[in-house]
Amino acid sequence: MVAAILQHGGRATFVKADVGKAADMKALIGAAVQHYGRVDIMVNNAGYTHRNQPMLDVPEEVFDRIFTVNVKAIYHAAREVVPLMRKQGGGVIINTASTAALRPRPGLVWYNASKGAVTTMTKSMAVELAPDKIRVCIVNPVIGDTGLLTEFMGVPDTPENRAKFISTIPLGRMSKPLDIANACLYFASDDAEFITGACLEVDGGRCV
Numbered sequence: 001m002v003a004a005i006l007q008h009g010g011r012a013t014f015v016k017a018d019v020g021k022a023a024d025m026k027a028l029i030g031a032a033v034q035h036y037g038r039v040d041i042m043v044n045n046a047g048y049t050h051r052n053q054p055m056l057d058v059p060e061e062v063f064d065r066i067f068t069v070n071v072k073a074i075y076h077a078a079r080e081v082v083p084l085m086r087k088q089g090g091g092v093i094i095n096t097a098s099t100a101a102l103r104p105r106p107g108l109v110w111y112n113a114s115k116g117a118v119t120t121m122t123k124s125m126a127v128e129l130a131p132d133k134i135r136v137c138i139v140n141p142v143i144g145d146t147g148l149l150t151e152f153m154g155v156p157d158t159p160e161n162r163a164k165f166i167s168t169i170p171l172g173r174m175s176k177p178l179d180i181a182n183a184c185l186y187f188a189s190d191d192a193e194f195i196t197g198a199c200l201e202v203d204g205g206r207c208v
Helices: 002-007 022-036 060-088 109-132 149-153 159-166 177-188
Strands: 041-044 091-096 134-141 199-202
Touching (some): 022 060, 041 060, 041 177, 060 091, 060 109, 060 134, 091 109, 091 177, 134 177, 149 159, 177 199
Parallel strands (some): 041 091, 134 199
8 A cells, every 4th residue: 555655656654553552553653753744634544343243242352342443542542643733733633433323223233332432532522622723523434345344244245245235325335445535535624624523424325
């Protein structure tokens, strides 16, 4: 990915980190400052889920991992970037939640709950950080063709099973990475300078 960005004239640096660990997040943000001088935009996009299954069948260690990656990572990120953004006079934090936070369904109870936490946390952050000119918003993707697709569906990844999920999305397809990236770009842009605490459903109409 870094090579592709550089090839197209962009700037990128790869840093390996476990976002659930405070020390790794500190190193990640520190590397960004070292290479680029400042952090204007923070996108918390790491995510994890349990397999679609009855809630009581999910092991405790999986539950803990979900909340560490989906929720605690945002806490670690905020502790590192908020002081920087305050010194800079502002910034933008974009958290990735999910349509699961708005229209939760059986089988993904603990994942749904983690994304509900992200939603409440983001809105609270938006209000508290507004005096510092730090905007905080949420992107809510619908199911997409990612490495976690089979886990979300809870059934084998076949054309027939995909069709069942796609039938619930009015625009007739799953989300793509570019859909999510474009939503983040909007929130991060000057065009959204008066928007904070907002949720943007990138869902093809799923939540209508």
